[in-house]
Amino acid sequence: MTDPALVAVAHGTRDPVGVATVEALLNLVRSLRPGSRVEVGYLDLVRPSLDETLAALRGEAVLVPLLLGAGHHVRTDIPAALATAPRLRASVARALGPDPLLATALSARLAEAGWAGSPVVLAAAGSTDPAANADTARMATMLQARLNAPVLPSYLCASSPTPAEAVARLHAGGHTSVAVAGYLLAPGTFSRRASRSGAALTSAPLGTHAAVAELILQRYDETAAQAARPGSLLSAEAP
Secondary structure (H helix, E strand, O other): OOOOEEEEEEOOOOOHHHHHHHHHHHHHHHHHOOOOOEEEEEOOOOOOEHHHHHHOOOEEEEEEEOOOOOOHHHHHHHHHHHHOOOOEEEEEOOOOOOOHHHHHHHHHHHHHHOOOOOOEEEEEOOOOOHHHHHHHHHHHHHHHHHHOOOEEEEEOOOOOOOHHHHHHHHHHOOOOOOEEEEEOOOOOHHHHHHOOOOOOEEOOOOOOOHHHHHHHHHHHHHHHHHHHOOOOOOOOOOO
């Protein structure tokens, strides 16, 4: 029996470097799982769109959101796209974050940027969905436990504090050196905005870190295994 296709669902960006980063990450996933079918569908700005990718598939698929929190895209947009693909039996995995593997990748990116133990501001995209922002706060707690240093969550849009506000708060508290951890999948407008937050250093987005590729496969495997249990059916509903 053929394994379900892995459909990575990416947000999309006008930044060609950001798109190239997503494609490189998926090439890494393919290298870790030779022979598996790995496709990508973008929610906005980039082709193939998720609708186009789903329309080209038959049989079974597991959609893995390349998203760091369970916001509107996971709860609404992805199930809506699946509803337009009636010939595809599919399920939706959990969002990537929060997860200890992301703490591994974030700490590695901070080390690459020269972090040496200062407080950290976790800079996420932000969402109008409180659940997605709560996921960022939980990720900050995980990263704090890994780094053994204070970590404050922040949001680049749609919520507060912003990274600049969080950095200023730590400076006002007597911390002369503050780092910003880019809690973003790929370079783009948000990563550039995060780098202008007034911190001593800003780490690069998660990108092609091996822990992110491992997490994508972990989300795929757990969802495919659940669907394969006797009496279970692949569903177009997000968890």
